[in-house]
Amino acid sequence: MNNIIKIAVSQLGVSEIKGENDNPIIIKYVEESGIKDFSHDEIPWCSVFVNWCCKKAGLEYTGKANARSWLDIGININDPLPGDIVVFWRNYRESWQGHVAFFLGFNRSGNNVFVLGGNQNNMVSITEYSTEKILGFRRLNSFSSLLLPEPLLKKGSRGNEVVKLQNILNKLNYPCGKADGIFGGNTEKVLMLFQKDNMLEIDGIYGKETHECLYSLIQRGL
Numbered sequence: 001m002n003n004i005i006k007i008a009v010s011q012l013g014v015s016e017i018k019g020e021n022d023n024p025i026i027i028k029y030v031e032e033s034g035i036k037d038f039s040h041d042e043i044p045w046c047s048v049f050v051n052w053c054c055k056k057a058g059l060e061y062t063g064k065a066n067a068r069s070w071l072d073i074g075i076n077i078n079d080p081l082p083g084d085i086v087v088f089w090r091n092y093r094e095s096w097q098g099h100v101a102f103f104l105g106f107n108r109s110g111n112n113v114f115v116l117g118g119n120q121n122n123m124v125s126i127t128e129y130s131t132e133k134i135l136g137f138r139r140l141n142s143f144s145s146l147l148l149p150e151p152l153l154k155k156g157s158r159g160n161e162v163v164k165l166q167n168i169l170n171k172l173n174y175p176c177g178k179a180d181g182i183f184g185g186n187t188e189k190v191l192m193l194f195q196k197d198n199m200l201e202i203d204g205i206y207g208k209e210t211h212e213c214l215y216s217l218i219q220r221g222l
Contacts, residue, residue, distance in 0.1 A: 004057040015123035034173040049118025059140040063173035067098035074138035085138040153206040157183040
């Protein structure tokens with residue numbers, strides 16, 4: 001996790017620009033993370049920042065601007081290490097709102113936690129939060145640890161290999177929806193979009209060429 005901390009620390013001090021102008025660095029976080037419907041830097045961007053850092057580090061990421069989306073990724077843990085993800089609730093525990101950042105450590109009494117994150121006082125900073133607001137800690141996998149399915153898969157295919165393909169596409173921000181192991185029309189459509197974006201034959205079939213392209217992207221952490 002040291003690499004993720006180095007990446008996040010390198011952005012300390014990046015802050016919003018009040019008024020109509022936007023900080024181009026924050027907009028870069030959005031664009032490079034592939035997050036949609038994000039128009040300016042005064043929209044809550046904590047998840048955007050974590051997505052950008054994780055993508056740079058070659059770790060799995062949600063591709064979503066919702067902080068609570070991080071509760072559905074990685075492994076749930078109770079003994080966090082620096083660089084693990086920590087998710088907090090905002091307003092009240094059952095609301096959809098939240099905050100996400102990188103865990104650094106607990107204070108001496110253990111009732112507060114130090115985190116490094118974006119949109120903390122409108123900037124990338126190290127901030128202290130109460131442990132009472134923690135929803136959970138998550139430890140992320142690297143893309144290279146995700147198992148690629150073996151070709152050949154196409155519309156009508158079913159099973160665990162299809163689940164793997166759907167999970168990989170979701171991680172790469174080509175949303176298939178729930179990984180149900182059924183290669184239906186939506187999975188075919190999303191796979192064709194992936195093939196188009198990567199200048200592959202657009203046939204909606206997960207064959208050798210598409211397999212090799214996915215493998216290359218995962219090894220590069222993209």
